[in-house]
Each structure stands twice: as C-alpha cells, then as structure tokens.
Amino acid sequence: MGFADRIKALFKKQALDDDAFEDLADLLVEGDMGAAFAVEIVDSLKALCKKNRVDNPEGARRLLKELLRPYTLKAELELDKNALNICLLLGVNGVGKTTSCAKLAVWERQRGVENIVLAAGDTFRAAAVDQLKIHGQRANIRVVAQHQGADAAAVLWDSIEAVGTQGPGLVIADTAGRMHTRADLVKELEKMNKVIAQRAPGAVYRKILVLDSTTGQNGMRQAETFHQAVRLDGVILSKYDSTAKGGMVLSLARQFGLATLFVGTGEGYADFAPFDPDGFLDDFIGL
Ligand SMILES: Nc1nc2c(ncn2[C@@H]2O[C@H](COP(=O)(O)OP(=O)(O)O)[C@@H](O)[C@H]2O)c(=O)[nH]1
Ligand SMILES: [Mg+2]
Known part of the structure; x- marks a missing residue:
C-alpha cells in the first residue's frame, strides 16, 4: 500500500x-x-x-x-528573457543533476527561451561529460565541454561566451557531485562567481540544489551543507516517482526556509514540472 x-x-x-x-x-x-x-x-x-x-x-x-x-514553499526561477541567465545545478553524486540539467533546458525551451547551452561542469568523471553530450544530441541542445579534469569555472566561462555575455539566453551548468566539505564548496563557488562577475555581471544567476526524494533525512543533511555554503535559490526534487513520499519538501521549508522549484518524476524529459503545492499535499495525505 x-x-x-x-x-x-x-x-x-x-x-x-x-x-x-x-x-x-x-x-x-x-x-x-x-x-x-x-x-x-x-x-x-x-x-x-x-x-x-x-x-x-x-x-x-x-x-x-x-x-x-x-x-509547502514553491519558488519560481524567474528568468529574464531579455538577459543572460545562468543556472547552476548542485548536489551530491547520483541525485539526478545531469538529467535535471537536460530536463530544465527542454522545459525552458518549450516556454520560449532560445539560445540555451548546457555547460559540462562535472569535469571529474569523463562519463559525466559524455552523458551530458548525449542529452544534448537527444534533445538538440548545445553542449559546451572541455576535457576531463578541466577547471569547471573555465567551462562556465566558455559557456557564457557561447551564449553571449549580454544574452539573451540561458546557461545551465552541471557540476561535480563529490560530497563536498563546506570549504570545498565555497571555494568552487567563489571561482564560478568570479567568472560571472568578470564576464557577465548583469546575468540572472540561480543556484539550485538537486535532491533525490528517496533519500530521506540524508537529503536534509545535503540541503543543510549546500545551503549554508552557498545560499541556494531553490530545490529540484528528483525521483518523486515510485516510492518517494516527499515529506522532505515540508522539512526543507520548515528547517531552512527552502522552496521547491521543480519536481522530477521519471527519466524522460517530460517527467518534469513545477512544484504544485496543493497537488503535492493531496498526494501526501491521500485526499
Ligand atoms: N526514476 C527517476 N530517475 C531519475 C530521475 N532523475 C534522474 N534519474 C536517474 O537517476 C540516475 C542518476 O542521474 P544523474 O542525472 O546521472 O545524477 P547526477 O550524478 O546527480 O548527475 C540516472 O539513472 C537517471 O536516469 C527521476 O526524476 N526519476
Ligand atoms: Mg552527473
């Protein structure tokens, strides 16, 4: 049941x-x-x-x-169609970052955003770059990548150049999912921030945490680490299909004031939608 x-x-x-x-x-x-x-x-x-x-x-x-x-806190991405927008997707390994990058790109394209680039910012594993490239081919979205081991901030720089520093457009950046210490995270983010400050100071800049909804209290610890290090703009709740119960959404709001942006409900691009608080509550308590 x-x-x-x-x-x-x-x-x-x-x-x-x-x-x-x-x-x-x-x-x-x-x-x-x-x-x-x-x-x-x-x-x-x-x-x-x-x-x-x-x-x-x-x-x-x-x-x-x-x-x-x-x-049930819901947030909107609030991108600016006339400007350069940069979304950084953060989270530990396996939560669904790379998949969510592609889903978000397809979602925004369907809503009229043009000039989208996926930035292969997980440079630690060669497979991660390939995975994003495959998504790019499948969904017909440009991917900017460097070699494995490259500096993620340099990939972001290239991606900003590819979209144009004034936009209009959207860079969605994948990132490495090592379980960061807070200090590592802050250091990585500072490099990203510096690139944006130098190349695209007027950009709309969002930092989004991807959380696997099946991980329960572990996910809460991830949220705490990332939010304290980086001040997140919101959460993408992935894998809210099958057995996920979703109470994590409520805990995120209560403990950290963190709002949910999107919910992922499968591996396909279409399995992605803005968080619907009312529907979520009805599902949660079986109304
Ligand atoms: N069922 C389901 N699987 C997902 C969802 N999002 C991602 N996945 C799967 O979870 C696995 C890890 O995803 P990936 O994007 O590689 O995670 P990353 O390591 O954070 O980049 C892959 O097999 C994805 O297909 C989702 O919303 N639902
Ligand atoms: Mg990945």
Whole structure:
C-alpha cells in the first residue's frame, strides 16, 4: 500500500483517539518529515480537532492539510528573457543533476527561451561529460565541454561566451557531485562567481540544489551543507516517482526556509514540472 493510502486507511479504520494520532505521527516520520516536526504537527492537529469539534476522519485530514500548507514553499526561477541567465545545478553524486540539467533546458525551451547551452561542469568523471553530450544530441541542445579534469569555472566561462555575455539566453551548468566539505564548496563557488562577475555581471544567476526524494533525512543533511555554503535559490526534487513520499519538501521549508522549484518524476524529459503545492499535499495525505 502506498504512503498516502496508509494515511487514508489509518484515518478510516480508527476513531480519532490518542492511538490514532500516535500512529499518524509514526507515519509522518516514515514519510520523511523528521520526528520533531511530525510530533509538532500531530499535537497541533489534535488541538485543532478538539477546538473545532472535528471527530471524523475526513475532517481531520482536511485540517492536517491546512496545518501542512505553510510548509509547502514553491519558488519560481524567474528568468529574464531579455538577459543572460545562468543556472547552476548542485548536489551530491547520483541525485539526478545531469538529467535535471537536460530536463530544465527542454522545459525552458518549450516556454520560449532560445539560445540555451548546457555547460559540462562535472569535469571529474569523463562519463559525466559524455552523458551530458548525449542529452544534448537527444534533445538538440548545445553542449559546451572541455576535457576531463578541466577547471569547471573555465567551462562556465566558455559557456557564457557561447551564449553571449549580454544574452539573451540561458546557461545551465552541471557540476561535480563529490560530497563536498563546506570549504570545498565555497571555494568552487567563489571561482564560478568570479567568472560571472568578470564576464557577465548583469546575468540572472540561480543556484539550485538537486535532491533525490528517496533519500530521506540524508537529503536534509545535503540541503543543510549546500545551503549554508552557498545560499541556494531553490530545490529540484528528483525521483518523486515510485516510492518517494516527499515529506522532505515540508522539512526543507520548515528547517531552512527552502522552496521547491521543480519536481522530477521519471527519466524522460517530460517527467518534469513545477512544484504544485496543493497537488503535492493531496498526494501526501491521500485526499
Ligand atoms: N526514476 C527517476 N530517475 C531519475 C530521475 N532523475 C534522474 N534519474 C536517474 O537517476 C540516475 C542518476 O542521474 P544523474 O542525472 O546521472 O545524477 P547526477 O550524478 O546527480 O548527475 C540516472 O539513472 C537517471 O536516469 C527521476 O526524476 N526519476
Ligand atoms: Mg552527473
């Protein structure tokens, strides 16, 4: 049974007693909300049900949705069609950065953005450059790359040249996914920032973290490291298909004030859409 179905079942089969609320807290923890947050929400729900004299499951689920709503933060990329835009995709290995670069490029092209370049900024593994090139061929989008081991900031420089320093256009930069220390991350980013400051000081510049929605609390630690090092503009939540429960979105908002931009739901380019808070909540709690 899926996660949302279990929340649904929980409310259906039980009276709204303390046991039911305890089971709900357990479920929310399992849904990647984190223990403290889950208990906090369930305590609030209990109080709210009492105050509003709600004793039916359907009513309780609606109140739960209202309680969670403030934690579904959505952000827009807000690119400027008349300027140069640079999106840096960050995250640890395997979360879906390279795939998300291609998906984002296809998404923006479909919305009328022209002159898009994918920057092969993961220069540590030869396979990463090849992977981006394959996406470029498949989706018919230009890829700017150098040799393996090249300086990622130099690849960014080339990509800015390729699009034109004044734009209009869009550079989407892939990056290496080694588990950075904060100091490494800051150093890498400083190089990128310097290139942008020198070549394209007027560019719209976004730093986006890609998080694998199946990684639970581990993803929260990644978000903390990257956000503290780099001040992120938002998150792409990948692999929100199959078994992902998605409570991480709520925790990101609560703990770091981080908003979700896009959600990836498969390996195809079309499996990508802006975060939909209302639909997300309905899915999460099975409304
Ligand atoms: N099911 C699913 N798989 C995805 C999604 N995004 C990426 N992947 C897969 O996850 C794996 C790692 O993706 P990749 O883009 O190479 O991650 P990177 O190491 O962060 O660049 C690949 O097999 C992708 O096809 C998604 O939204 N859903
Ligand atoms: Mg990659």
